Amino acid sequence: MRVHVAFTPAEAASSTVGIVVDVLRATSTIAQALATGYERVYCCGEIDDALALKERLGDAILGGERNAVRIDGFDAGASPREFLGEPRAKAVVFSTTNGTRAILETAARSDHVLLGSLLNLDAVASAARDLDDDVTIVCAGFQGTFAIDDAYCAGRIVQLLGAEPSDSAKAADAIARAWPDAHDGLLARTYGPPGLEEDIAFCAQVGVLDIVPRLRRMVDGAAEITTD
């Protein structure tokens, strides 16, 4: 079993198991939504795709952001804290700047797609170990470039997998070791807009959700994510 880390989606090669990581905030938020009781999350690349799918599904809310701001007319943004409490529908139709696109790209290249975050760190690593095949951890990054929060989380997953690491997997491990505290690791981030302090603190919780979001199937070009 080997593990490789793609620090940006463009670097990702095909592999049997793909773990997509967008700690701030898409994969954290999807894990939280499924843990809260939403049955399915549909990841759409474009806003128009999301609107059309929500129309077709009926019992769903729209969630997502562009440049960290809630999309106009959507029911929720991309904060995991907006998906706490009683579910407002059976499903979430979701579209974000970097994360949902990384999920769609990984869906096209991998037999199994899991979503990783610090929130479900132990669960996702355990599920990947159970699949017992080569893993590529795909960091969503920020606008096509390296993001340290995703690399940090990738390193934490590498540490738990115990698989034979590629160069980038060794590097991610070193990055994770540089910040023993996860919150410090996420605060090392320099990119993106300010004002996400509470979400960063929320997403820095390690292993609090025993849940593994997985790609179940593609629906009208969207990735249907469940815990089945």
Next chain:
Amino acid sequence: MRVHVAFTPAEAASSTVGIVVDVLRATSTIAQALATGYERVYCCGEIDDALALKERLGDAILGGERNAVRIDGFDAGASPREFLGEPRAKAVVFSTTNGTRAILETAARSDHVLLGSLLNLDAVASAARDLDDDVTIVCAGFQGTFAIDDAYCAGRIVQLLGAEPSDSAKAADAIARAWPDAHDGLLARTYGPPGLEEDIAFCAQVGVLDIVPRLRRMVDGAAEITTD
């Protein structure tokens, strides 16, 4: 002054100062060749370009590799140890799998292009500090993906610059700190063909060359590198 690291050439954005790093072996070898007394090194992307330029220049030797093997008919491969002793000509016309291409791509995007390696670590960092402008360190990588030896050297440069780091610059710093000994850092590499042990040991020498290879001008599509 800010510093950013592109772990692959594809990630590199435009910046005033570009430092290209291909520790194993292109930028190490070019530094050694100039230190030995070759006056200029011409970096060519393709073998045919190298052959044509050597024909036009006359007083030059051909050096380079594809997949770590000396190009058929060339006077030297890409080992820095082949460029020790008395210079065999005034110039070297050079073409390698990853490094010379990264140099050409950086030449198209930066006002100043310096070549960095462990051999000339202190000299290149000092020269970049003197330019006192935003720096992008461009790692050549391996076939478009992350290479830990280049990331390691990039991190050592970041540490010496003392500039405001991007996410990737902080990550490179963490990678460098993970291997206090440079030889260990280079030996962490997992990619590429075996059999480079002596070159790896040679290229792991830190700060032994007080030389800064720079892009002087483009000549017939080749990057002319000198120490002027």
